Amino acid sequence: MTDIEIANAAQPLPIGRIASGLGLTEEQYETYGRYKAKVRLETLQGRPLHGKLVLVTAISPTPAGEGKTTVSVGLGDALTALGTKAVLALREPSLGPVFGIKGGAAGGGYAQVIPMEDINLHFTGDLHAITAANNLLSAMVDNHIKQGLAPAIRPGTVTFRRCLDMNDRQLRQVVTGLGGKANGVPAESGFDITAASEVMAVLCLAKDLSDLKTRLSRIVVGENAEGGFVTAGDIGAAGAMAVLLKDAIHPNLVQTLEHTPCFMHGGPFANIAHGCNSVAATRMALALGDVVVTEAGFGADLGAEKFFDIKCRQAGLRPDCAVLVATCRALKMHGGVDKPDLDQENVPAMTRGFSNLEKHLENLRGFFGLPVVVAINRFPGDTEGELGWLTEKLAAMGVPAALCDVHQKGSKGGIALAQKVLDALRQPAHFDFAYGLEDPLGEKIETVARRIYGATKVTFSPEALRTLQRLTRLGYGSLPICIAKTQYSFTDDPKRMGWPESFEITVRQVRLSAGAGFVVALTGDMMTMPGLPKRPAALSIDMDEHGRIQGLF
Structure with a gap:
């Protein structure tokens, strides 16, 4: 069966x-x-x-x-x-x-x-609520820029991305706001899958409704003219986002x-x-x-x-x-x-x-x-x-x-x-963390890569190093790190299986998830929006005349 x-x-x-x-x-x-x-x-x-x-x-x-x-x-x-x-x-x-x-x-x-x-x-609609809250923030950010509201967000600095709970590689990189002034300000952007969104992480790590609103307000959406961060709280979006999540937060x-x-x-x-x-x-x-x-x-x-x-x-x-x-x-x-x-x-x-x-x-x-x-x-x-x-x-x-x-x-x-x-x-557990929060961000990444993965070397792109330095300077250096890496290997190469004896990990990009409370380090060719395979499971899923679902595993 x-x-x-x-x-x-x-x-x-x-x-x-x-x-x-x-x-x-x-x-x-x-x-x-x-x-x-x-x-x-x-x-x-x-x-x-x-x-x-x-x-x-x-x-x-x-x-x-x-x-x-x-x-x-x-x-x-x-x-x-x-x-x-x-x-x-x-x-x-x-x-x-x-x-x-x-x-x-x-x-x-x-x-x-x-x-x-x-x-x-x-x-129960939780992922749809997360998608709606995420995309409400994106819409409010774009409107904030078009209307010239304060605090001003410099065009081209928006880092917050829309999301969709579906594998769709076509949406990894998009241009929005085309078609003239009435349709907004043209900008390069992209979609993440909902499960990989910061709003999902916020919901999962929030202890209660108050903590949820606090975390939502901390989400960084872009930069001001002085190079400082502008947050969801700064543009007044956190309350409405929390309303969309008020049922989703209950287990x-x-x-x-x-x-x-x-x-x-x-x-x-x-x-x-x-x-x-x-x-x-x-x-x-x-x-x-x-x-x-x-x-x-x-x-x-x-x-x-x-x-x-x-x-x-x-x-x-x-x-x-x-x-x-x-x-x-x-x-x-x-x-x-x-x-x-x-x-x-x-x-x-x-x-x-x-x-x-x-x-x-x-x-x-x-x-x-x-x-x-x-x-x-x-x-x-x-x-x-x-x-x-x-x-x-x-x-x-x-x-x-x-x-x-x-x-x-x-x-x-x-x-x-x-x-x-x-x-x-019945045995005693001597649980401990892999690193201390007081360790520098780059050192935390190296600790996980070397101790947990077994890497012999960690290489940071110039962009990643600049971001780590900036985040530390702006007060985010004590956050834990979340390494985005292929699941198939200890390395950042999905084809190297087992436990390779000698390998390097390359950190190409660093992102701040201030609402979730961690810093994301992207390694290898990791994508935050997956694509469908040559023969997706959707081809086998159907429904009979009585509404009974068929082909779902």
Whole structure:
């Protein structure tokens, strides 16, 4: 059965049942149909965050698939089956990957969050609200310039870009305001995908409505005549933007196929943005559950590092353990095997690709100080020889690991992993950040590139160096950094898989996300607006005469 067929065959509980199981009253949530709800932020008031926080991350992703969200969902269900009050805190999907190539973000097989078709499409409208708030600011900036309002924004200095929640490479670079004076002032601009926008990051990192408005007001949109920054607050846009986001900021409550509660809220990309679900959702889960399973996008070098150094730092969270997802198929690809040959047993290739897993383990245990459990996510083509080799290899290293088959078996396929996680939660965590906020911006970037990626050298373009110096001079030097890098490699070259022994990282551009509270360093050829593949998933998605969605994974 396909994912959508499995989801449609499920019998979800009314969302009020899920909410009451968390101890919520009807006044604390608002339903969106029968199976979705938004839980009001006020629910957090006076509640201690007593839950244990488990981060699910992965080795560097490959086209072979790793199944991080599926493992997260299955782990939550398995913990529930063992009698633990588990709550999931996951990210919302972006329509770009749904209609592109990567797929959705609701899990798969018998480890899914439902209603999966709603979640993977419009859900509760959060991403549309973020898009509207973002583009309202762009419209107000352009109008501010055309009308000659104070404070004056110098034409040609606008850095804030429009966004759209769809993969559309044609919009990466555009010229606006053409057609004469009545249509505005001509300017070069571009679109980012909504998930990579600063407004998305602001929503995900805001603690409450007041913090949301403060962060929105700090967004830098351009420069004045003296070279100083002009912000959204300076042109009076923050209030109206906050109004558009007033419902979106409340976390969404849904359930898994096995009725484990899930707060699914916010969806930044981890290769471009900080890649974690909202602070509000994670805090709510920690207040209402005993063990919270959350995830960070792509590999541990991206999502996990940003989860620790940006989200946990800003929100005052301390993770208790990490789960590192790995597959035999992905290790074979990191060892040089092409995708068509992955179903053939190849332990030597896994041996070569194991360095990727080993480096992620070193980072999580050595640099960040967390107990780590490796989830060996089983695929149908895996052989006993391959699974046995990987299990024995990890055991010889003293690394707790468990085979995971939640895609095929649901919670039953995750019991061994859940027991290992509960054991890890009994161990002390010695969590620490990768760098100090007092370190210079360039040094923070070098620390992550050298320690977490393993780069031997970091090269900054002249433009990037000038921007770093300027941001430091203007008082932004104490912000954390968010490195935008390919997800497929520790390097900034997506073709260099495994863990290369010697490589350089090149920072070509630096951007300030003052509202989100971090500085973005773009490396390699990273694009903030993805494009569609030769055969996008949209070609397979349709609807029958009864309105039933088909072809959605």
